[in-house]
Amino acid sequence: MRVHFQGPRTVQNGPTTYTTYILQVESDGKRWLTFRRYREWAKLHEDLSAGFPNVPEIPKKTLFGNLNPRHVEIRARGLQTFLEACLAHVDISASPQLRDFLEETSPPNGLEDADNLRDLTSLVHSGMGMASEGSGSAADATDKAASAFVDLYDKVDPIEATAAQQRKQTYANAVAQALSHDVAAPGGLPVRPPPAGDGPESAAMPIPS
Numbered sequence: 001m002r003v004h005f006q007g008p009r010t011v012q013n014g015p016t017t018y019t020t021y022i023l024q025v026e027s028d029g030k031r032w033l034t035f036r037r038y039r040e041w042a043k044l045h046e047d048l049s050a051g052f053p054n055v056p057e058i059p060k061k062t063l064f065g066n067l068n069p070r071h072v073e074i075r076a077r078g079l080q081t082f083l084e085a086c087l088a089h090v091d092i093s094a095s096p097q098l099r100d101f102l103e104e105t106s107p108p109n110g111l112e113d114a115d116n117l118r119d120l121t122s123l124v125h126s127g128m129g130m131a132s133e134g135s136g137s138a139a140d141a142t143d144k145a146a147s148a149f150v151d152l153y154d155k156v157d158p159i160e161a162t163a164a165q166q167r168k169q170t171y172a173n174a175v176a177q178a179l180s181h182d183v184a185a186p187g188g189l190p191v192r193p194p195p196a197g198d199g200p201e202s203a204a205m206p207i208p209s
Contacts, residue, residue: 002026003087003102005080008072011037013110019072020111021079025102032104035111038066040101041079047097048086055092056085 006022021041023034036044041058049055059078065071086092 001087001093001102003083005076005083006033008076010067010112011108011110012112013108016110017067019067019075020108021076023083023102025104033107034102035105035108036101037108038075038079041082044097044101045082048092048095051095051097052089052092056082058082 002025004024004026006024008019008021011018011020018037020035020037023036025032025034038061042061045055045058059075062071086098092098
């Protein structure tokens with residue numbers, strides 16, 4: 001079994017907003033998508049801990065700031081590390097708890113970019129069908145689907161110095177405008193000016209959530 005951690009997506013279902021984490025699973029020639037929110041990861045950890053010693057840790061539950069982009073990114077990295085450790089453990093990887101967790105699920109209602117994701121899900125399934133009929137490649141279809149996501153371990157390529165300076169200036173102008181109107185930064189965090197320097201290192205952009 002192979003599992004690809006495809007990253008977080010926001011779900012807005014009526015008054016409820018939360019983050020779901022998308023997994024692409026490959027097993028026995030089949031491929032599918034699985035959507036799990038944090039509380040399901042926590043339940044998996046609890047179930048595994050009841051049956052196995054030394055189960056890898058997951059990020060701790062927090063009461064506030066769960067939708068803050070930085071928090072989501074850190075939590076996603078922790079969940080990915082947890083999953084990779086479970087899959088590397090001979091007994092845990094074969095456990096019914098983990099197998100059930102990785103079963104195919106439908107996209108939750110209110111999922112961000114749900115229309116595009118439905119197309120990607122269809123692409124994965126149709127790609128498998130083409131492969132069985134000898135008229136296409138399941139691997140190609142799944143690669144196309146996976147390319148729509150951001151792998152949290154991917155590195156951001158450096159940008160040209162001129163583009164970096166333009167981004168710095170745009171950001172500085174936005175900060176100045178926000179401060180002049182007493183506008184809080186997203187998530188209630190203080191606005192921090194860009195670091196000094198003109199090279200690409202000073203303008204590295206965060207991976208979008």
